Amino acid sequence: MNQIGYETPFEGVKKLAPGSIMTVENGGVTIKENPWRPSSAADRDASPKTNASPIKEALPTKDSSPIKGASPKKDSLAGKDISGERWAATVLGVIDRTRDGRAVSLGLSGGLDSRVVLALLTKSGIPFRAHVYGLPDVPDVRISTSISRKLGLEHRHYEPHLPPVEELAESACRHASVTMATRPASDVLNLPMFREAGAAGSVLVDGGFGEIGRRQYLKRLWYLARWALYRNDSRTITRHLMDSKPMIFAPEIASKMKEGLEENVEREWMRVRNMGLDMPTTLDLFALRHRVPNFGAPIQAVMDQILPNIMPLIHPDVLDVSFAMPARQKSGSRLFRNTIERYAPELQDFPLAKGESEVPYQHGFWRSQIGGRLRRSLRMQRSEQSGNTGNNGQPASIPVLFLKHIEPWLMDLAGSREVRECGIYDMAELKRRIDAFSAGDVSHAAWLDWWLAFEGFRLGK
Template identity: 25%
Template sequence: MSWIFGYNGIITETIQKKFDKFDTLPEKKILNERLILLAGGNHKTLFYSDSKNWIVSGVGIIADDSQIRLMSRDDWDKSFANRLLPELEGHFLFIYWNDEEIIFQSDQAGLRTIYFYQTETGIFFSTKLKLLSSLLPKTELDFYTFGSRWKLFNQFSHDSIIKDVKKLPPAGIAQIKNNKLYLKQNKVSSVISTKSPADLLQVIEKHLKIIIPDELNLTLGLSGGLDSRFLFALMLKSKRDFLIHTFGSETDPDVLIAKRAAGVIRKNINFIQTSESISSDFLSKLLEYASVNELIEPVSSFQKLIVFENEYFRDKVIVDGALAEFARRQFLNRLLFKGKKLLMNKDSEGVISHLTLAKPEIFRKEYVLQMQEGIKQQLSDIFASHNNFIEYQPEQFLDQLIYDYRIPNYFGPEQSRLDEIVLSFMIFAQKNIFEICKHIPLQSKVNSRIFYNYLRENYPMLAKIPLIKGGISYQFGSSTIRSFIVTKLKKYFSNDFSSGARIIFLNGLKEYCYEILSEREIKNYPPYDSDKIIKIRDGFYEGNLKLANDLDWLLSFELFRKGLKID
């Protein structure tokens, strides 16, 4: 990411040495009587003003004369002068300061954030949790907060998972003044009437016509999934110039279907092949990935995500189709179908079982109890603040839950990581598009009707090609329930591609796993249940391939712990 690292307070010799030891060369450095501020990384996602004392890390999107464009430095300067930050789209962290105070603001969705650590003499701040954790006398995981991040679909709070560290929430404003930190949310409320699929198509088309710098090209990642195919059709219809890319191995079902879809349109597709080899360089990058992704995905996913370091993306702006599920009413359907009564009754304990993800039990009982208590409290707090919303509009409530908690806690860390190496924007994470999706009648959204209908009407040849979900194919036009059942059955009776790739990945790391998951290393971390960990490690490498998921997540946690030096 473009990054920011700083300190406000009494600058002692010890404080100064901490910054002198910083091993990354900043693009911008501010040093005055009470402020040290370093900023650097990807110059395409870093903007600043020497004369007006502001810095931005991230990507801004602004509407002007019915057009949408990526924000330039001049755009940021005007927005700062007019205090328009809450109205801007994109993902960014904005900082400005004077002799009296420092103000931090995050985007509405919370895709970018910043962390704070207060000492007796001042306050450190950084967009990188890893940087801040290195300053703590002892880095400890807050299991009460961490529980939902580890055991559920995503974390259901905006608190930091590291003790003594505070985090800026979505639409957040932080103020440092007189050596005190103040945090609050400044969400822009929207009063929106009922919307139609046509309203959604219109605003997405407008975003896909986004004006970008002349030296850059727009590129869409095309997979075998429905969402990228829908955006592909919309971009074709817009008649603008754009590229498409796909990546993976040559036998990856997503790659095969993406090539087929591009072929029927006679559109060239840029195929970037990922490597299955594991080098020492890859291992150091894997550790860095685990340190910054905050356990949103298992480390095996990095084998594909490393592709964004490819030269192809150096002069591109990536259109990211994530979160299109908002337009398909697809999020948290397991809870809606199987646990709706529990949801309506605001039964926190009952709802938990419908939000869990398959993760290994690797912690001792007392830490598990802390996580369970934290989860129940987080859900209870959410239910209390959305009382009537849940009762009368459960589907809208679940979408709001995703916007409020999944975007910042799941998509946020990866967006921050990507900002360091590429330029991208996520269409469906924009506040106005989310609000339109939320206010389209339910019957127009369910079973992906908007997407299916658009493809059938405008590009029927794309409607004849099957879709891919989790490495498994299913028929175009399938309902939500049918596609779920088909992919589940196919996965049960066959070795799906994604499972095979994970096994190959873990087998290639056997020596490394035994090294970092040795009995001595395990016993050095008190929360670990060493017996369970050894059973997972040895069981997989002795042939029980069903333990691949558990080992993948175990390895992820241990690399995250090592990267942040958690005790």
């Protein structure tokens, strides 16, 4: 789930939006909103806090020219093309300040975002290791392991551990409650990895929300309904923001939620639109303001209680540099790919993970999308020919392992009086999927995983 705006499901309760200040005085409450926006050259200085500090001189490029110190005035944010070196130095400066002398544990998946951070770390002089979470045969784990082996990195592979059923079920519901149903219930299996990394004294770094720097968020809206953006057509914008997956809610509840979503989209879209920015920047800022705090903040709060961690690609200093770049420097992941080619060209030899598939590194966004769908189709055909259609040709997944482990408990919960009479779920759909999953059709695992997340949130355990 990804909410638009800062309302909550609780009557009379509103989230404190990022940058806002709440003052309680004389029994009254005032809230001053100050939403983040990209800095302009006029209100930004070239102080060292926005640039890589001791590591900037230790970052050679492919042609052996180091990243310079504080950015010269000609490379101000008002310039036409912001230097990729400046962006790289800023990313590393953020990591170096945050780690405060400690070693870094980089979450290295098979994706592009963590790879660009790896490319910079390999030349930075910062001590680090890599880690990955997942089952051994998934693309993220295979690619992460291969890269680490090739580069000679210390590498840790965390596999999901399944506690006793009652303990796991209770933990999953509690996790869903504190993360406000923004993560699937099976996400609780990630927590032991964070605890172990924290116990080792590492600072966890990952490429989370790097899509902002690649202009990947809301691409469907940009390419399929660009006219709606210029006309401020909130209904069409909302339709393209919504996922096409089947809803877990009863039709009347889903309809009411959609109405509220359209109202929020209209209000929040116009707040960004009225800033007078160009449309690509407006779209990126809209995604940043509502994707990061609503989807990312709840799990971030959980992680902050476990270990020091950072997502440098969405640090305000990095975002300032990124937003100042023309769209052409970022579109098609150009900034990230150029950075990898410049600082660690050997990383171009490894494929990228796309869901349950691997795609050649050289493939762009659309070729990767089409290639991934073709591979999924071929897997399903082979699965049907072999008579094994239970998992739609997919390898075993963490949601499947998680739900199979707690299956008796899950079936009891789904059939309980409390669930049947709560009035918000499509009970016929829930029963159909529970029965099919119990009969061996694990293609329903993702739907049930999200249903359990919302139920855990609703129960507030």
